Every structure is written in C-alpha cells, then in structure tokens.
Amino acid sequence: MSGTLKRRTAAVLGALLAAAAFSLTAPGTVRAAEEKPVRIGILNDQSGIYADFGGRGSVVAAQMAIEDFGGSVLGRKIVLLSADHQNKPDTGVAIARQWFDADAVDMIGELTTSSVALAVQDLARQRGKIDIVVGAATSRLTNDSCSPTGFHWAYDTHALARVTGGALVDSGGKSWFFITADYAFGHQLEKDTSDFIRAAGGSVEGSVNAPFNNRDFSPFLVQAQGSKAQVIGLANAGADTTTAIKQAAQLGIAKGGQKLVGLLFTLSDVHALGLKTAQGLVLTEAFYWDRDDASRQWSQRYFDKTKRMPNMIQAGTYSAVLHYLKAVKAAGTTESKAVAAKMRELPVDDMFAKGKVREDGTMVHDMYLFEVKKPEESKKPWDYYKLLRTIPGEDAFQAQDKGACPLVKKAS
Helix, strand or coil, X not given: CCHHHHHHHHHHHHHHHHXXXXXXXXXXXXXXXXXXXXXXXXXXXXXXXXXXXXXXXXXXXXXHHHHHHCCEECCEEEEEEEEECCCCHHHHHHHHHHHHHCCCCCEEEECCCHHHHHHHHHHXXXXXXXXXXCCCCCHHXXXXXXXXXXXXXXXXXHHHHHHHHHHHHHCCCCEEEEEEEXXXXXXXXXXXXXXXXXXXCCEEEEEEEECCCCCCCHHHHHHHHXXXXXXXXXXXXXXXXXXXHHHHHHXXXXXXXXXXXXXXXXXXXXXXXXXXXXXXXXXXXCCCCCCCHHHHHHHHHHHHHHCCCCCXXXXXXXXXXXXXXXXXXXXXXXXXXXXXXXXHHCCEECCCCEEEECCCCEEECCEEXXXXXXXXXXXXXXXXXXXXXXXXXXXXXXXXXHCCCCCCCCCC
C-alpha cells in the first residue's frame, strides 16, 4: 500500500471513528442538557421588618406558579431556591453571585428592599441573567439603572406618588411633611411624591430621615406636627410604617387635624395594625384578593397554604414567575436575551393583572386606590378595603419617554 493510500485510509478511519464517537456521546449530551433543571431563586427579607411584606409568602406564591405551569419547561424540571438577604446589599449580592456562578440559577426574583434590588440587578446585568423585581419600589430600576434583562413588576415609587399623592392633593392636602426611610427606596419615594405635589401646586414644608428598622418615631412625628403641614407622608414600609402609625395615634396627630399617609402600605400592614387603628387610611396597591372571581379563587388557594391572604408583592411574585416560564417556553431556551425579548413581547394576563412589559422593563398595569374600612364595615375576615378609584397603568406609571433608561430610543 502506497503512502498516499495509507494516509487516505487513516483519514477515512479517523472520520468514521469520530462519527461513531459523536453518535455515542451526542445523544447523552443532548439528554444532559434537557435534564438540567431550570432554576429560579426568590431572594428577599424572610426574618426582618419586611418579612410580612413578601417573605416566605412570596416563596409560596412562586412555588404555586411553578406547580400551575406544570413543574417543567422545555422538558426540564423547574427547581425553586430561596434565601434571606437580611436587607443587606452585600449579603444579597453574595447570594446572587453564588446562585449565578455556582448553582446555575437562571432567574432571580422578588428582591424586596431597593438597595438590594439595585445591587443584584447590576450583578445580573454583568452576568447576562434575568432579574424580576417585585418587592422593591425605587423607580431607578427602570430609569438610570435599567437593564436589558431586568424587570420591575408590581409597583414603583412613581406609581405610588402618582396615585396616593395625587389623591391627597386633589382632596385638599396641599402641604406635606415627609418622614423618610434613610436608604434608596425612601429617598426616591420622597422625591417622586414631592415632584408630583409641587407640579400639582402643593408644597413640601420639610422632611426628616429616619433610620431603617427604627423603634421610636416620636421625635420625627413631633417635628412633623410642628411643621403644621396638612399631610404627613410616611416614605417607608413594612414594620417601620406600622410602628410610626401606632405612635402617631398615641400622639393624637389625626385628632389634631393632620392627615397621616402611608405611601407604601399593603394588606399585611393593615392586618398587623387592625382595622381600629388603620381605618380611614388611603393607600395604593396593585392587587386585592377580593377584587374579582379570579383573584378570589387564587387567593383562597394561597390562604389554604399560608393562613393569610396575599398582598400585591406575593401575588405579583406569582405573576412574575409565571410570565417568565411562559417566555422560556415561547423562546424555546433559557438564554436570557431571548427570554427577555419574549417577556416584552408576550402580554401579561393572569389573576394579578392584565398588562404589558415595556422596553425599559416596567410591567404596566392598572393600580388601585383603596381606603381601609371601619371595623363595622368589614363583613368577613380580611375584608379590609373599599375601592376608591382604578387608575389605568398608562396614567399610573411614568411615561417611558419621560424616563432616563438608556435602552429606550428617544423620539427625535
């Protein structure tokens, strides 16, 4: 056999062996890819002042979404992870980095606490991963800190300012004083509400920053009393808000003629206070369990698991996880850019809301202005709200062309 023939024979044999090796290994490789779970992480406060805000209830809601979707997508099992970030950005980022880099988590959601949400969204952008913020409020998430793979789901500081602040200004509450949580969320909520008040012809008489997880609001409340402002706006959330409202009642602020307003106040906060203390408060939520048949049916299922009715963060987490899974199925992949594109393309249609996801990552949907019922008006357990107004999403959320998201193409 000539050298040329030998070389040709060796080449043919090599090709056949390579083909045989591929035929043996490729199906296994494909099967391994198919069998690799789709991993979703719920990262929030599970032991601190926001534990009732989202907490373990949001984990339950996420699991319900996975179960309702069927437990798998693209032939792959869906696995849910959860962790407590303790309201610390460094802790949240450390957990998120572990999830993305070592645990192959595809999406992180909920992210109560704005400072944590901003930090995790930045990491998710760097890693090319999806984050869906439900529990944090700062409107920066879809403005200067927006991300091509970042989304904001239930509400934001602009919507709260527009709906709650607008209602109070319209009803004569023209002068305001703020007691503000001293971190990203509180400062943004005060700014957004102040901007709206001034644009509507009102005034801001002053503000004071209160420490996070504060136990004594009396010095700040006394300062607010002294301002003579018609409205005292609480730009805080969770246990800080309920503590401030309880101490304001002890100081007789409402009896003195000033209106106390929780700018971020949810069903869980009303439940913690009780109707006797919370009655008459005006608030904004994106969801109420007793809104319609679909919300009642889902909320009863949630109640059967938790013995509590859900607030907008918990119901919103269900919606966010469900929409993500629908997008994965429609995209035919978990690759983040493809899934993000489908999330923006597909309409949101579930028991939480009917809405759409904009280019800047905002999920636009209706918001609701509620008043807390008097004890004698409540006819059954958890019957806490009466609807004052429905605000269309296009009116509640900041217009996209007015924002600062660099992803949005501005009209010339």
